[in-house]
Amino acid sequence: MSRPSRKSPHHDFDETIRRYLGDLQRFVGILTDWSDDCDDLISETITTAFEKWAKRPEDELILSWLFRIARNHVLNHERSKRTRFRRQSSALGDIGRISDGGEFVDLQAHLLGEAFKELSDKEIQILTLFYWDRLPALTICRLLSISESQVYVRLHRARSHLLAVMGRLERLGGEHD
Numbered sequence: 001m002s003r004p005s006r007k008s009p010h011h012d013f014d015e016t017i018r019r020y021l022g023d024l025q026r027f028v029g030i031l032t033d034w035s036d037d038c039d040d041l042i043s044e045t046i047t048t049a050f051e052k053w054a055k056r057p058e059d060e061l062i063l064s065w066l067f068r069i070a071r072n073h074v075l076n077h078e079r080s081k082r083t084r085f086r087r088q089s090s091a092l093g094d095i096g097r098i099s100d101g102g103e104f105v106d107l108q109a110h111l112l113g114e115a116f117k118e119l120s121d122k123e124i125q126i127l128t129l130f131y132w133d134r135l136p137a138l139t140i141c142r143l144l145s146i147s148e149s150q151v152y153v154r155l156h157r158a159r160s161h162l163l164a165v166m167g168r169l170e171r172l173g174g175e176h177d
Contacts, residue, residue, distance in 0.1 A: 012053075013049070013050060013053050016062055017046060017049075020062065020063055020066055023063060023066075024042060024045065024046075024066055024067070024070060025038075025042060027067055027070055028041050028042050028045065028070050028074060030133050031070070031071065031074045031128075031133070032074060032077075037077060041070065041073050041074055041077060042070070044073045045066065045069050045070040045073050048069050048073070049065075049066055049069055052069075064142055064143070064145075067143050068143070068145065071125075071143060071144075075121060075125065078121075078124075079121060082117070111166055111169055111170060111173070112166065114169055115162055115165040115166045115169055116162075118165045119158065119161060119162060119165070122154065122158075123154075123157070123158035123161055123162070124158075125144075126140070126144075126151070126154045126155050126158050127155070127158050127159070127162065129143070129144075130151075130155055137151045137152060137155075
């Protein structure tokens, strides 16, 4: 007499990760510009998903749920990197402000980088997803769990704030010439 096969409680989890791992890797890779931290962030995402598997949403929302977990890990990682950078920058003062490893950097790119330091995480996120990752508004609204109109409102506000900060920084830079 054969025994019915018993699935482990996390069999569905294993199957889901196998099914969506490629999508998850691409998503995290795009968000991190394929940095060295990409694999670690995917691992953290899978670990968190495993821990919260019992509270997961309906099947048709699984990929969005995994993307949301991944996005949160990426944002936390970026936040901690910015905090470390600010601490290092304040310790070093203005050394290397315009140069990067002895080479001069494009001042417009430098200005944009400086302006991004003054934006909120939500502003950086919406600008990055729309302009850098080139995701359509409908995809962004699903990733962020907001309406499409909220995507456009956040995008408008973030662009306005970015341009205002860049203008102010440009004026401040011109005063030192």
